[in-house]
Amino acid sequence: MTPSARGDLFDPACPTRRLLDRIGTKWTSMTVKILAEAAPDEVRFANLRRRIPGVSQKMLSVTLQSLVRDGLVTRRVEDTVPPRVHYRLTALGTSLESALAVLRTWAEEHMAEVDEANQKSER
Amino acid sequence: MTPSARGDLFDPACPTRRLLDRIGTKWTSMTVKILAEAAPDEVRFANLRRRIPGVSQKMLSVTLQSLVRDGLVTRRVEDTVPPRVHYRLTALGTSLESALAVLRTWAEEHMAEVDEANQKSER
């Protein structure tokens, strides 16, 4: 875990890589997107799960915990039985969504070209 | 190959995830950034390696191959002994860099807040 080696002097200075480590995990960008679409409303766990095709209960839980720890999402528990848990983007999370939207646009406009390049390489 | 497998019906429609799978790999964004700064000039392998602290020979090689396959980077070999290999961003790669720059700006402006949120959670 901790790079005990003192050789690692440059890494901590690169915020971009650390950001990509977070939003690059499989379900993060989709989760942020859905929360952004709902904002400023909250979204319940089960609702979120339904809207993210293929996500497992565990991975959604892990993803949300990570987003909460990073200050991008708030978590609110209704103390009922059974409990209801509501998630919502913070202001910080909303600002990240704006940046992510740019990436999404690029992907929608250009990933076809990337695929085309790959097909040409395969032969 | 077509994944005619039944379960996989939703994935191909999500270009954003596929993009993040690529640029999310450890050395890709740094590589693109350096090539973008040098553009329209080419950059040699060893030069690139020097400018990316911590990257191994293998990982830089793998990263570049991937970028070339995706049509984001060109590779030019000077047929000398020893050979010289030059890399440069394509137009597609340059357009991706523009999108990445937005993410970089967000990271530089806001990752400190993310770190702060993490420290509060730790206690």
Next chain:
DNA sequence: CGGAATCCCAATCGATACTG
């Protein structure tokens, strides 16, 4: 010089089962 091949470890992720 710029790789390719191999080995190996660590992290990611999915499936399943259990809990308050």
Next chain:
DNA sequence: CAGTATCGATTGGGATTCCG
């Protein structure tokens, strides 16, 4: 309902060695 715990398969990526 919304998690937590555990296991195993897969993948990313580092170190090392060899090659044209």
